[in-house]
Amino acid sequence: MSMLKGFHKGDIRPFLVEGQQVGLIKSDVLKQLVKYPEVFCIRDCEQTKQGLVELNPAFRDYNERTEQLEKVLRNLRSEELFPALQGWRDEYFEVKSDHRALLKMERAATPLFGVRKYGVDINGYVRHPTQGLCIWLQQRSNTKETWPGKWDNMVGGGLSVGFGIKETAIKEAAEEASIPSDLVKNLVSAGCVSFFFESRQGLFPNTEYVFDLELPLDFVPHNADGEVQAFELLPAKECVERVFTPDFKTTSAPVVIDFLIRHGHITADDVVDFTQIVELLHVPLQSLYIYKTRLEQIQKQQKQQQQQQEKLPNDESNCNCGSLPIKPLENGHKKAA
Template sequence: MSTCFQKCDIRPFVVEGQQVGLIKSDVLKHLEKYPEVFCIRDCEQTKQGLVELNPAFRDYNERTEQLEKVLRNLRSEGLFPALQGWRDEYFEVKSERRALLKMERAATPLFGVRKYGVDINGYVRHPTHGICIWLQQRSNTKETWPGKWDNMVGGGLSVGFGIKETAIKEAAEEASIPYDLVKNLVSAGCVSFYFESRQGLFPNTEYVFDLELPLDFVPQNSDGEVQAFELLPAKECVERVFTPDFKTTSAPVVIDFLIRHGHITADDGKIGGFYANC
């Protein structure tokens, strides 16, 4: 996905000598108030310098605790829209080798750290309409993307949960899919993208599963986060996913499904326009 930030506006975010994210200048000016937590220094690789979490912090727990104090202060000051969606849900910040700390999910866009999630493409093979895809409409009370159309099932990969475990959990909570159906999940790889909004930076990687469902199965929400489900023929799904009514950060997963099943081709010209308008 396209973004509009300039190189002069961002600095690498470093933990334990590893770059784990990017910080924009509008965030940096507030982090500068915490020199005991963040070291802002020059860097040979970037003229803008970098932001490093204090290397004196000894381990995962201390890094998490010190960062959490700052985030709670920033939240109480009402400085960032992203922090108004505070969830008390944690994502791990990782280097290539190990987890370095955990961070409140709502804060991750401020630091441009990669988030991982799980998505399930639920579909049926209809005798008349061919492949039809289940979509959900998010609740109007959701902190993020309220009322937008979305993939049938999706959720973030929180601390303490595995990929398949998250898929099974979200399938039950969001769509009441029983285990005797969800056990048939088929891994479809990963979809990665980079997105920017007023909340911050979103380098996302989604673990994708396909799930063929019986014709008579109708998803039912059980956690209050979905207001409706709709089963669409693939052709109608192609039209829906490219509209502003669809959640931007879920669209790539549905587009990937439609490409893999031959419903979007290179000749369609839709994908280029979608990413240009993000």
């Protein structure tokens, strides 16, 4: 799995809007943004020593931030530098931090800025009298912009402004698979998976809220919005095989793998790397967006050190390990919770 590729290369830096980290920017994107110094401030943080990309803090409000950013995006699109922008949809994604809306951004551009995305997925399943647990999969339409013709979960979709999470799942269940309300009432919230996928399009730090839906034997989903070309009911065992093939949409595989694990069809006794697989379904994305938390920690530490120095100018008697070569660990540690 190529998840989190690039994180040891030191070529990704936080993207800040109004002092809040809302994204991650790779060096290929940075190389272009540096040409718009009136929109992006590219600097090192004095305290965290991190390189940062900051949307000009002089912009007054949501609208000015949105317009200024969009001007740059339209330029980059016309220069045809990024494949992601060739999928321009005239659809906005709202960039928020701590539930406060900061600006809206063309959806196709979000992978360039490594903005966290959220979606919902429904695992539709049947308890078959002879075949056991079976799972409904959809095959995506060949005309879809992304992942055409690939196998996918029965139902999935992005979260939109103003809709609740379960509400979105119910809406998508009707649009994508024509699931009637008397069946969708059995929807069970079952957690979430988080993963970090990187491709030519950019960065995909995604969290999918997961629902399970047991369906009656005689129900057959059919598509209502033209985005699906087929549905197939697959025994769990065959599903385990298909989900690891290139015919399956890479960014949907974690949801199906999580389902198969939760229902006992991928187990620790069968798979050597079981705990590593489970860890990869729950990448701590939170820890990639902590610029502000880290800054506050450093400031707090500095203040404490200052206070301590004032109290104990020459007294180091409470430390016996001064002569030991203790150095901080520098790699891969999740933030304190």
